[in-house]
Amino acid sequence: MAMTESIRRLMADFDARRPAALARAVSIVENHRRGFDELLAALHPRLGRARRVGLTGPPGAGKSTLSTGLVAAYRAANLTVGVVAVDPTSPFTGGALLGDRIRMESVALDPGVFIRSMATRGSLGGLAATTREVADVLDGFGFDRILIETVGVGQSELDIARMADTSVVALVPESGDSIQTLKAGLMEIADVFVINKADRPGADRLKHEVELMLGLRMGHTFRDIPAHHGVELRSANPARMARAAAASEGERWTPPVLPTVAVKGKGIDDLIGAIDRHFAYLERSGELRARRRQRLRERVVEVVEDRVRARLWRDDATNAWIDEKLAELESGTLTPFAAADALLERSGHLLTRGTT
Amino acid sequence: MAMTESIRRLMADFDARRPAALARAVSIVENHRRGFDELLAALHPRLGRARRVGLTGPPGAGKSTLSTGLVAAYRAANLTVGVVAVDPTSPFTGGALLGDRIRMESVALDPGVFIRSMATRGSLGGLAATTREVADVLDGFGFDRILIETVGVGQSELDIARMADTSVVALVPESGDSIQTLKAGLMEIADVFVINKADRPGADRLKHEVELMLGLRMGHTFRDIPAHHGVELRSANPARMARAAAASEGERWTPPVLPTVAVKGKGIDDLIGAIDRHFAYLERSGELRARRRQRLRERVVEVVEDRVRARLWRDDATNAWIDEKLAELESGTLTPFAAADALLERSGHLLTRGTT
Numbered sequence: 001m002a003m004t005e006s007i008r009r010l011m012a013d014f015d016a017r018r019p020a021a022l023a024r025a026v027s028i029v030e031n032h033r034r035g036f037d038e039l040l041a042a043l044h045p046r047l048g049r050a051r052r053v054g055l056t057g058p059p060g061a062g063k064s065t066l067s068t069g070l071v072a073a074y075r076a077a078n079l080t081v082g083v084v085a086v087d088p089t090s091p092f093t094g095g096a097l098l099g100d101r102i103r104m105e106s107v108a109l110d111p112g113v114f115i116r117s118m119a120t121r122g123s124l125g126g127l128a129a130t131t132r133e134v135a136d137v138l139d140g141f142g143f144d145r146i147l148i149e150t151v152g153v154g155q156s157e158l159d160i161a162r163m164a165d166t167s168v169v170a171l172v173p174e175s176g177d178s179i180q181t182l183k184a185g186l187m188e189i190a191d192v193f194v195i196n197k198a199d200r201p202g203a204d205r206l207k208h209e210v211e212l213m214l215g216l217r218m219g220h221t222f223r224d225i226p227a228h229h230g231v232e233l234r235s236a237n238p239a240r241m242a243r244a245a246a247a248s249e250g251e252r253w254t255p256p257v258l259p260t261v262a263v264k265g266k267g268i269d270d271l272i273g274a275i276d277r278h279f280a281y282l283e284r285s286g287e288l289r290a291r292r293r294q295r296l297r298e299r300v301v302e303v304v305e306d307r308v309r310a311r312l313w314r315d316d317a318t319n320a321w322i323d324e325k326l327a328e329l330e331s332g333t334l335t336p337f338a339a340a341d342a343l344l345e346r347s348g349h350l351l352t353r354g355t356t
Numbered sequence: 357m358a359m360t361e362s363i364r365r366l367m368a369d370f371d372a373r374r375p376a377a378l379a380r381a382v383s384i385v386e387n388h389r390r391g392f393d394e395l396l397a398a399l400h401p402r403l404g405r406a407r408r409v410g411l412t413g414p415p416g417a418g419k420s421t422l423s424t425g426l427v428a429a430y431r432a433a434n435l436t437v438g439v440v441a442v443d444p445t446s447p448f449t450g451g452a453l454l455g456d457r458i459r460m461e462s463v464a465l466d467p468g469v470f471i472r473s474m475a476t477r478g479s480l481g482g483l484a485a486t487t488r489e490v491a492d493v494l495d496g497f498g499f500d501r502i503l504i505e506t507v508g509v510g511q512s513e514l515d516i517a518r519m520a521d522t523s524v525v526a527l528v529p530e531s532g533d534s535i536q537t538l539k540a541g542l543m544e545i546a547d548v549f550v551i552n553k554a555d556r557p558g559a560d561r562l563k564h565e566v567e568l569m570l571g572l573r574m575g576h577t578f579r580d581i582p583a584h585h586g587v588e589l590r591s592a593n594p595a596r597m598a599r600a601a602a603a604s605e606g607e608r609w610t611p612p613v614l615p616t617v618a619v620k621g622k623g624i625d626d627l628i629g630a631i632d633r634h635f636a637y638l639e640r641s642g643e644l645r646a647r648r649r650q651r652l653r654e655r656v657v658e659v660v661e662d663r664v665r666a667r668l669w670r671d672d673a674t675n676a677w678i679d680e681k682l683a684e685l686e687s688g689t690l691t692p693f694a695a696a697d698a699l700l701e702r703s704g705h706l707l708t709r710g711t712t
Contacts, residue, residue: 037693045688289686296685296692300678301669303696308664308707313657322656329652330645332401336652337393340659344707351664352704 003042007035011042014141019111022141026116029133037303040133043140048292050082050139051279054164054189055149061170062196065262066271067149071113073272074145080112082138086131086150086160114138128159129302132295135163161189163295165288166278168271170194171210173202187213190255192274198259198267210257251285253278311350318347359398363391367398370497375467378497382472385489393659396489399496404648406438406495407635410520410545411505417526418552421618422627423505427469429628430501438494441473442487442506442516470494484515485658488651491519517545519651521644522634524627526550527566529558543569546611548630554615554623566613607641609634667706674703 003011010028013021029036053070057063067083074081116134118127131148138146150160161167169190174197193214195207256274260267282288312318321343328334359367366384369377385392409426413419423439430437472490474483487504494502506516517523525546530553549570551563612630616623638644668674677699684690 041691041693044691047688293682293686296682297678299692300681300685300695300699303692304668304699305661305665307696307700309661312660322653325656326649326652329656330649332403335397335400336655336659337397339656340663343656343660344663348704348708351707352701 003038004035007038007042010035010039017142019114022114022137025137025141026114026134029137030116030118030130032130036133040136043136046140047136048139050143050146051166051275052135052139052146052148052164053275054161054167055147055170056151056161056167056189057170057194057196058172059151061172062262063149063151063170066168066170066194066196066260066268067147069260069262069265069268070147070272072265073268075110075112077272079144080142081114081145081147082135082141082143083113083115083147083149084131084134084138085115085117086127086148114141114143128163129306131160132163132299132302158189165282165291166191166275168192168194168275170196171206172197173200173206191253191278192271193255193257194267194271195257195259196262199261199264203259207257207259214255214257251281253281253285253287308351311353312343312347315347315350318343318350321346359394360391363394363398366391366395373498375470378470378493381493381497382470382490385493386472386474386486388486392489396492399492402496402498403492404495406499406502407522407631408491408495408502408504408520409631410517410523411503411526412507412517412523412545413526413550413552414528415507417528418618419505419507419526422524422526422550422552422616422624423503425616425618425621425624426503426628428621429624431466431468433628435500436468436498437470437501437503438491438497438499439469439471439503439505440487440490440494441471442483442504470497470499484519485662487516488519488655488658514545521638521647522547522631524548524550524631526552527562528553529556529562547609547634548627549611549613550623550627551613551615552618555617555620559615563613563615570611570613607637609637609641609643664707667709668699668703671703671706674699674706677702 010021010025014025025039027033028039055063055067055070064085067085071081071083118131118134135146135148148160148164161169167189169192171193173195193210195203195210197203198207258267258270258274260271262268279288282291322339325334325339325342329336329339366377366381370381381395383389384395411419411423411426420441423441427437427439474487474490491502491504504516504520517525523545525548527549529551549566551559551566553559554563614623614626614630616627618624635644638647678695681690681695681698685692685695
């Protein structure tokens with residue numbers, strides 16, 4: 001793909017590590033503005049240097065405080081950090097963005113930290129894809145660590161968490177989420193558990209419950225997450241597959257359950273230590289490569305679906321054709337299924353052409 | 357499309373209004389089992405008889421209790437009701453399903469009520485589509501009212517709420533959701549506001565705030581919800597467009613703000629009255645037809661994207677091709693964008709063939 005002049009110039013500024021170029025690149029990618037795909041394609045060969053850490057958990061688990069603690073610890077170790085904070089819960093609450101703005105101020109002058117918060121925009125599938133793309137920009141810029149923070153309330157968070165090399169799940173004693181209610185999907189993505197606010201009553205019990213459940217988990221064969229609509233590829237669980245691969249080579253990772261009191265900075269060093277140990281395990285066992293290959297596979301699927309949508313729904317003739325058919329659809333003489341087949345028959349040629 | 361024998365038999369049982377046939381039809385559609393599209397296509401000409409009411413709001417707003425109240429009131433008026441309860445928030449909480457099971461028991465013997473709860477499965481986009489399809493089955497079965505209840509925490513809930521003829525948004529005084537944090541999307545989909553638990557402190561203030569915001573809203577031109585990835589079709593706001601259409605004919609709907617105490621059954625009759633008035637307004641203004649046309653349009657788009665995914669990702673050769681390319685993707689010599697274009701070039705012919 002020949003690069004357009006503006007993207008070429010942006011890349012030059014990007015290579016000179018100009019903060020303004022980073023912010024611009026993130027915006028272009030986040031909003032899928034013209035050239036976003038060229039930019040990501042240009043960055044593709046540099047990806048994989050950063051370690052990606054996912055942090056998820058229910059509202060109130062203290063994720064912002066935990067990630068602020070992680071950022072400070074990484075900076076103290078002279079590592080640069082990019083943070084992507086995702087909050088798709090926002091029609092009713094604006095909390096995460098506010099917390100983010102406060103954090104922004106405390107690190108605004110440190111060029112070794114970049115924070116971008118992303119709220120719901122369009123479909124949630126789109127949000128997961130965009131989060132991954134923004135993480136790629138940060139990776140391409142050269143950040144040592146990328147922290148992907150999500151409010152854990154839905155499937156999209158699981159999708160987002162699966163992008164990480166290491167997924168940290170934060171729980172709190174009083175969140176009222178008895179461990180029994182943790183869904184299998186969440187248990188499966190967790191590489192490290194944190195019991196935050198561990199100075200509160202019930203922390204020991206929660207830790208014990210999680211460990212018990214992990215014991216059960218490690219003792220059993222992993223079940224597949226049920227596939228949706230028979231389209232198994234996107235529902236495939238890379239963590240599970242990679243774990244199974246590692247297990248067959250004789251090594252297994254048992255997620256540690258770490259108490260922290262993030263507001264007092266307690267337990268953060270242990271958390272960093274656990275994340276590092278997990279990464280070493282990933283490298284040693286071959287699971288890192290397996291996870292990253294699976295992510296590349298998912299990425300191709302994502303781009304294909306994105307291109308299909310763009311090519312079909314931006315086409316005026318296709319849209320006009322649907323409009324023409326509305327009367328038949330309304331009267332019931334045409335079904336959406338027959339219309340869809342006819343649409344693909346007539347507009348399918350758009351999909352195989354190499355222009356977006 | 358020629359109907360297969362098993363679907364033909366199911367339709368016969370369905371027409372005989374056998375409850376087992378309904379449950380089976382819902383399961384087939386919910387899980388996209390073989391024949392689901394034939395079934396939905398067969399039902400398509402009968403759709404549109406039921407009135408669809410959406411009920412959304414933050415966790416703790418008392419949605420289950422409200423919908424139980426609505427079901428009882430509809431039954432008292434001799435109307436049959438199908439309920440689809442959607443809870444995509446479930447990796448951390450299992451609340452809605454439990455509540456649902458309790459409700460199930462109280463109406464289990466009433467053939468005039470059918471309740472199906474749906475949790476997250478696969479992508480959230482998929483969940484919204486499946487919810488619509490299950491609602492179509494209930495409509496086709498002949499229920500008078502369809503209640504679509506969602507925990508309002510994300511974009512998918514807005515998508516689901518937009519399927520309804522009338523969208524009810526439930527708030528509570530103590531939910532801590534000051535009205536300022538209500539996102540534009542949510543304000544725009546609400547046709548009726550409910551202040552539930554209205555006997556608690558702060559209810560009057562919340563009512564006043566919502567009314568104030570509605571006053572501001574009605575006085576302004578509606579803004580578009582920002583489109584994602586430039587694919588505007590799916591992000592189009594049918595309610596807004598339809599409201600604008602109705603407005604140009606001189607009539608406008610101002611969402612009422614109704615206090616209820618659902619646990620005591622207070623305010624439910626007023627709520628039913630408001631929903632009925634809104635439906636009458638929809639019919640009179642032409643907005644009902646506009647909304648339903650827009651939904652048919654979205655439905656075609658949805659089925660097209662579903663078929664594209666099924667045809668591409670169930671194809672062994674396409675999957676094998678991606679696997680072959682993983683080494684190049686890993687080394688950085690091939691980008692996901694170039695891979696996607698090549699994939700569409702080689703597999704695009706799958707999309708135009710009329711087999712799913």
